[in-house]
Amino acid sequence: MRAHLLMLADSRLPAGGHAHSGGLEPAVTAGAVASVADLADFLHGRLHTAGLVASALAAAACAHAPGGADWSGLDAEADARTPSPAQRTASRAQGKSLLRAARATWPHPVLDGLRVPVPAGAPRAPHHPLVLGAAAHAIGCAPLDAASVAAYGAVTGPASAAVRLLGLDPMAVQRALAELAGDVDEVAREAAAHAEKDWAELPAVSAPALDLWAEEHLRADLRLFES
Amino acid sequence: MGRGYTAHAAVTAEPGPHGRTRLTRLRSDGPLALRETPDGVYLVGAAAGPLGGDRLHLDIRVAEGACLTIRSAATTLAMPGDGESTYTVTAEVDGHLDFAPEPTVAVRGCRHRALARVALGPSGTLRWREELVLGRHDEEPGLHTGRVDITRAGLPVLRHELRADPASRSRAVLGTAKAVGSLIRTGPSVTRAEPGLALLPLASGGTLANAAAPDSAALRRLLLRAEEALEPVSSG
Numbered sequence: 232m233r234a235h236l237l238m239l240a241d242s243r244l245p246a247g248g249h250a251h252s253g254g255l256e257p258a259v260t261a262g263a264v265a266s267v268a269d270l271a272d273f274l275h276g277r278l279h280t281a282g283l284v285a286s287a288l289a290a291a292a293c294a295h296a297p298g299g300a301d302w303s304g305l306d307a308e309a310d311a312r313t314p315s316p317a318q319r320t321a322s323r324a325q326g327k328s329l330l331r332a333a334r335a336t337w338p339h340p341v342l343d344g345l346r347v348p349v350p351a352g353a354p355r356a357p358h359h360p361l362v363l364g365a366a367a368h369a370i371g372c373a374p375l376d377a378a379s380v381a382a383y384g385a386v387t388g389p390a391s392a393a394v395r396l397l398g399l400d401p402m403a404v405q406r407a408l409a410e411l412a413g414d415v416d417e418v419a420r421e422a423a424a425h426a427e428k429d430w431a432e433l434p435a436v437s438a439p440a441l442d443l444w445a446e447e448h449l450r451a452d453l454r455l456f457e458s
Numbered sequence: 459m460g461r462g463y464t465a466h467a468a469v470t471a472e473p474g475p476h477g478r479t480r481l482t483r484l485r486s487d488g489p490l491a492l493r494e495t496p497d498g499v500y501l502v503g504a505a506a507g508p509l510g511g512d513r514l515h516l517d518i519r520v521a522e523g524a525c526l527t528i529r530s531a532a533t534t535l536a537m538p539g540d541g542e543s544t545y546t547v548t549a550e551v552d553g554h555l556d557f558a559p560e561p562t563v564a565v566r567g568c569r570h571r572a573l574a575r576v577a578l579g580p581s582g583t584l585r586w587r588e589e590l591v592l593g594r595h596d597e598e599p600g601l602h603t604g605r606v607d608i609t610r611a612g613l614p615v616l617r618h619e620l621r622a623d624p625a626s627r628s629r630a631v632l633g634t635a636k637a638v639g640s641l642i643r644t645g646p647s648v649t650r651a652e653p654g655l656a657l658l659p660l661a662s663g664g665t666l667a668n669a670a671a672p673d674s675a676a677l678r679r680l681l682l683r684a685e686e687a688l689e690p691v692s693s694g
Contacts, residue, residue, distance in 0.1 A: 254630065263629045276628020279621075310661035311614035314668075316649065319661060435605065435617035438631045439638060439668045442658060446651035 235337070235370035239363070240380045242387065244336070247328030251321055252392035252456035253277060253385065257444035259396050260451060267400065270393045271407040274386045278411065278418055280438035282385030284312050285360040286422035287433045289381035290374035292364025294426040296341045299365070302357050305430055306347040309358035312435045317445040319358075321458035327356040329363060339369035374426035378419040386411055392456060461540050462511025463488040469499055469516075471553065473523035479553075483519075490514055498527025501559060503534065510539025510569055518549040518557075522581060530559035533591075536602060538567035545572045552579035561589035561637070561674050564622055568600030578610040578644065584664075587681060589639035591674050592622055592632075608642065615662050616642065635670035637677035642666050646688045655680045657687055 242248055255273065258264045264273050288309050295305060313319045334342045345365050346354035356362060360381055367377035390408055394401050425433050448454060465488030474480030481499070486492045489505035489512070501516075508514055520526045536543065549555055555576070564570065576584060586606065593599035605619040618640070626632045635654075647659035654676075658666045667684035671677040 258630065263633070269629065272628050273630045276625055276630035279623075279625035279628075280631055307614050307662075308617070311617045314616065314618065314658040314660055314666045315656070316659055316661075431607065431614070431617070433617075435607075435619040436621050437618055437668070438628075439620075439656070439670050440633060441630050442668055443651055443654075443656040446649065446656050446658070450651070 232371045236367070236372050236376055236380070238336070239366055239370065240383055242391065244332055246332040247325060248384070248388055250456060251325060251388060251458045252396070253389035254441045254444050254458070255389035255392045256396060256454060256456045257448035257451065259393070261444060261447070263440070264393065265397065267403045267407055270390065270399065270404065271410070274389060274407065274411055275414065276438060277389060277441065278382065278386050278414055280436045281441055282382050283418050283422055283434050283436055285385055286378040286381040286419055287425050288312075288358065288360035289364040289367070290378040290423045290426035291430060291433060292361040293367045293372065293374040293377035296365045296368035299341065300344060302345060302361060303347045305361055306357040308430045308433060309361065312433075313358070314437070315442040315445045317449045317458060318442070321445070322358045323356065324457065325359040326362045329359060329366065330356045333362065333366040333369065337366065337369045341365050341369055375419060375423040378422040378426070379415070382415045382419045382422065386415065396455065462509060462513060462543065463505065463507075464513040465490050466515045466517070467492055468518075469526070469528070470519040470521070471524040471526035472521040473553070479524040479526060488514070490516060498529050498556070501528065501530040503532060507535070507537050507539070508543040508545055508570060509537045510543050511541050512539070512543040514545045516547045518547065518555065520549070520551045520553040520555045520582070522552040522579065524553035525556070526553070527556040528559065533560045534562040535565055536562055536568040536570035536600070537565050538569070538600060542569040542571060545570070547574040549574070549576045550579070551576060551582035551584060554583045556585045558585065558587035561591050561639070562602070563591040563594060564599040564602035566593060566597045566600055568602065570600070570602050572602070572604045574606045576606070576608045578608065578615070580611055582610070582644070584608070584642060584644045586642040587639065589637065589674065589677055589681070590620070590622065591637045593636070606642070610662070613662070615664060616660055616666060618666065632670055634672070636672055637674045638670045639677050639681055640666060640668050641681050641684050641688075643688050648687050650687055655684060657684060
């Protein structure tokens with residue numbers, strides 16, 4: 232089970248994560264992130280906002296998965312916490328990629344049934360944190376594990392994007408991530424504490440700057456990452 | 459705990475004769491005083507605060523066919539005191555609610571939670587504006603959590619929380635902004651991004667405008683721009 236969990240958290244799982252910068256690319260374009268110190272500040276804010284929300288949704292999905300035939304309710308909760316259409320698109324694209332990779336890696340009935348209905352359209356894969364939570368269940372892990380992977384991914388994705396975009400010293404970036412490890416654990420614990428509660432009460436913390444950059448990014452002429 | 463106000467104010471609007479709206483309930487309590495004026499119902503601060511320890515509730519009902527406007531007479535100062543203060547607004551809206559009080563200032567040392575739950579009926583419409591100023595002049599703000607939950611017929615439309623805490627000083631969240639606000643409109647779906655202002659069309663319809671600015675005057679200007687962008691395509 233531990234090894235499966237490490238696989239799920241590993242960026243080498245072919246789930247398309249490398250195509251997304253978690254808002255880091257538009258932040259660089261806007262001139263808001265240029266150094267390792269800037270990046271550390273960016274990651275800290277992202278972790279405690281978008282990271283916490285994704286982490287809580289992943290934990291709730293993991294708790295829901297054993298009896299979960301209907302995912303539309305939790306998917307609507309993810310939509311309601313993602314006001315930026317660019318971020319909704321990015322989250323659904325990553326959900327679809329992760330679902331394909333997870334089904335191929337860990338065949339499980341919960342993953343086979345992981346679809347949400349679309350009015351007048353074919354059912355689609357849900358938001359990324361829901362797939363992550365369901366996959367965590369499929370490999371025998373608990374909501375806290377799902378929350379940890381989501382919180383961890385919320386900072387490692389933008390960090391590796393920063394190395395590629397800004398040519399930052401990879402060792403210094405790893406050091407910045409290590410200094411955030413305690414915060415990652417704290418966010419995952421807060422997120423997992425909500426796993427069994429009413430979905431309406433899940434955290435909904437917003438990051439106005441990330442929302443704004445996500446929309447600006449869609450209109451950018453030149454971009455390396457999808458989001 | 460125990461020394462603060464616990465107050466329950468309420469206002470109910472129902473359709474009256476000749477297409478007008480009449481208030482069938484208007485209850486003031488403690489610091490929350492409500493005054494009916496030709497421009498709408500005004501919240502008039504009848505005591506300083508909220509102070510730590512205060513528990514304030516405002517219940518709003520707008521029946522189908524009615525239109526209720528809520529404003530406030532002055533800026534609200536969220537002050538420190540005996541523990542956490544809360545201000546909970548609950549609204550059931552089958553008509554139209556226009557809720558746009560003056561800004562709240564999160565004063566140094568405050569611990570305040572502003573929670574709003576808006577339950578829209580099938581035909582309910584909403585204009586909702588919130589403005590938060592992070593501390594008085596040259597002052598670090600206290601801890602302020604603002605959360606708005608909007609549902610329609612029980613389904614989530616928007617769950618939006620802003621935590622003004624040390625993590626929010628990150629450039630990914632608020633950066634150096636001293637004033638932050640939002641405008642929510644049911645109906646129009648508009649996308650726009652410009653410095654300090656994003657108009658975000660929601661998945662289930664309607665738009666959230668988020669603004670962040672160096673001061674409250676600049677914030678109000680950004681939100682007025684959002685109003686203009688949302689107005690021509692909406693009657694609600």
